[in-house]
Structures are given as C-alpha cells and as structure tokens.
Amino acid sequence: MKTLVSRAPILTSTIPALTTLLQVPPLLAGQLSLLQKQLLRHARLAVYDHSLAEDLVQDTLVVVIQRHTERRGEASLLTWAVAILRHKVADWYRSPDRRRMLQVNVEDNDLDGAIEALHNSNASDSDPVPAWQQPENREEQRQMMSVLDRCIGCLPSQIGRVFVMREWLGFETTEIGERLCISQAHCRTILHRARMALRACMQRDWLGKAEHR
Amino acid sequence: MNWLHSCSRVEELLSQRLDEPLALGDRIRLHLHLSMCTSCRNIEQQLDSLTALSARLFVTGFDWVGPSESGASARAIGAPPDRPT
Numbered sequence: 001m002k003t004l005v006s007r008a009p010i011l012t013s014t015i016p017a018l019t020t021l022l023q024v025p026p027l028l029a030g031q032l033s034l035l036q037k038q039l040l041r042h043a044r045l046a047v048y049d050h051s052l053a054e055d056l057v058q059d060t061l062v063v064v065i066q067r068h069t070e071r072r073g074e075a076s077l078l079t080w081a082v083a084i085l086r087h088k089v090a091d092w093y094r095s096p097d098r099r100r101m102l103q104v105n106v107e108d109n110d111l112d113g114a115i116e117a118l119h120n121s122n123a124s125d126s127d128p129v130p131a132w133q134q135p136e137n138r139e140e141q142r143q144m145m146s147v148l149d150r151c152i153g154c155l156p157s158q159i160g161r162v163f164v165m166r167e168w169l170g171f172e173t174t175e176i177g178e179r180l181c182i183s184q185a186h187c188r189t190i191l192h193r194a195r196m197a198l199r200a201c202m203q204r205d206w207l208g209k210a211e212h213r
Numbered sequence: 214m215n216w217l218h219s220c221s222r223v224e225e226l227l228s229q230r231l232d233e234p235l236a237l238g239d240r241i242r243l244h245l246h247l248s249m250c251t252s253c254r255n256i257e258q259q260l261d262s263l264t265a266l267s268a269r270l271f272v273t274g275f276d277w278v279g280p281s282e283s284g285a286s287a288r289a290i291g292a293p294p295d296r297p298t
Contacts, residue, residue, distance in 0.1 A: 038274055039274075042271070042274065076273070076274075078273070078274040079272065079273050079274055081274070082271070082272065082273070082274040083272075086271075128251065128252050128255075129251075129252040129253075129255040129256050129259070130255060131255045131258055131259075132255075132258065132259050132262055134262075144266065145266060145269070145270055148263070148266050148267065148270060149270055152267070152270070163267075164271070166232065167264065167267045167268060167271060168267075168271035168272075172232070172233075173232045173233060188228075188229055188232065188233075191228060191231075191232060192224070192225050192228040192229070195228050195231075195260060195263060196224070196228075198263055198267075199256070199259050199260070199263065202259070202263065203259075
C-alpha cells in the first residue's frame with residue numbers, strides 16, 4: 001500500500017480545496033462531504049485509530065474523484081465508495097508497515113460489563129427465545145437496518161472491530177488472529193460475544209418495539 | 214458430562230459455524246439438539262438474519278446521515294422511529 005502522506009486530520013473544509021485541485025465536477029463535489037461522513041463511520045468501526053480512519057477515507061475520496069467516471073451499473077456512489085474503502089482497510093491490515101494494534105483483551109471487565117448489561121436488559125435466559133419477524137416491506141427493512149447499525153455502533157470498540165473485520169472485510173478467523181496477534185480461539189470467543197450482544201440489542205430495540213405495532 | 218450440548222454451548226457452536234467448519238461430532242450433536250429445541254432454532258434463525266443484514270449494511274453503506282427522504286433517514290440516526298399507531 002502507498003504510504004499515507006497526510007497525518008493531519010481532514011476537516012470538511014479541506015474538501016473544497018481537494019475538489020478545486022482535482023477539478024471535480026460540481027455534481028460530485030456536492031456529494032463529497034456527506035460521503036466522507038458515511039465512509040468515516042465505516043472506517044472508524046474497522047480501525048482503532050481515528051486519524052488513521054480519516055487517512056483511509058481521504059485516500060478513498062481521492063480514488064472516488066479520480067475514477068468516478070468509471071463507475072457504472074446500479075451501485076450507488078456510496079456502495080461503490082464503500083467497496084474502495086474496504087480494499088483500503090484490508091490492504092492496511094495486510095501491509096507490513098502497519099502500526100501494531102492494541103492487544104484485544106477478551107477478559108476485560110468493561111467488555112464483560114457491556115455485554116452483561118445488554119443481556120440483563122433482556123428477558124432472562126430461561127425464557128424461550130422468540131423468532132424474529134422478517135420485515136414485511138422496504139420501510140420496515142430500513143428500520144431494522146437502522147437498529148442494527150446503531151447496535152453495531154454500541155459494541156465495545158475492540159469487539160466491534162473484530163466483528164467488522166469478519167463480516168465486512170471478510171477475513172477468516174485465522175487471519176484476524178494473525179493481524180491482531182490473538183489466538184483463533186480468542187477470536188472465536190470475541191465473535192460469539194459480538195453476536196450475542198447484537199442479538200440482545202436487536203431483541204430489545206427491534207423486536208421489543210415491533211411488538212407494539 | 215452430558216452427551217447432548219447445553220443451549221449455551223449450542224449458541225457458541227452456531228456462531229462458530231458461521232466462521233469455520235465444525236468437527237463431525239459437533240455437527241451431529243448440534244443437529245440433534247436443534248431438532249429438539251425451539252429456542253436454539255430461533256437463535257439459529259436470528260444469527261442468520263444478523264449475518265445477512267450485517268453483510269448488507271456493510272456493503273451498501275447505510276445512509277444514516279443521508280439526505281432526508283420524508284424524514285426517514287433523519288430519524289434513523291438516533292432513536293428508532295416513532296410509531297404513532
């Protein structure tokens with residue numbers, strides 16, 4: 001991967017400069033600031049360091065600006081940009097010069113507490129687990145996605161990152177272990193906890209609300 | 214030790230199965246447990262939904278700060294939308 005040039009956090013105000021420099025058509029220029037926010041959301045879930053997330057997003061925006069005329073098909077600008085960002089993030093994890101990640105400590109009491117809290121807010125474990133109703137229409141599906149989006153954002157960041165590496169970057173558990181310097185068993189436990197926490201969160205915020213409809 | 218898995222062990226295996234192939238013994242015991250336990254079948258269904266929805270969310274990028282289409286996106290940022298009925 002190319003060396004990341006800028007270490008300074010990018011601000012929305014740098015986008016006009018970028019668009020002038022690269023002669024971006026006005027239609028695209030108008031979408032960039034929103035796109036940047038959306039991409040940052042993904043990037044921050046995926047990497048530990050905020051300024052690194054901003055660098056990866058900035059790199060992605062440059063590619064978007066340079067290659068937007070090549071975009072074709074039905075993919076939205078956001079979907080297309082997210083795919084570019086995904087490559088950038090995966091490349092970063094695989095590059096030899098990446099900065100070392102913090103150890104992911106699954107015994108961390110804070111993590112236990114956070115998941116415990118999610119579970120306790122739910123019905124007790126002895127209660128039968130209900131099936132989830134599938135959303136009936138686009139609006140319901142959209143609401144379900146928005147609840148899940150918020151639930152993923154509420155995961156303790158270390159757990160969330162492992163989940164994102166698995167479900168977004170598509171890394172195998174062996175590779176996640178290697179990149180984060182944790183054992184495969186440890187990785188398995190973290191993913192299990194992430195899914196438990198997400199189930200509990202969805203149970204509370206999606207199913208719980210749905211029952212009142 | 215119980216020959217059949219407990220529900221909590223089954224939940225672990227259901228998660229593990231999403232990431233790697235299970236050993237034959239675990240596959241058989243999981244299958245037997247699921248055939249008898251509605252709760253764990255529902256957990257299986259929830260995990261499948263979760264995985265499919267997450268994949269979609271990550272790939273399409275959720276426009277949570279997106280331009281408001283009749284207010285739906287704006288509401289999606291924080292709390293779940295109000296249901297007047």
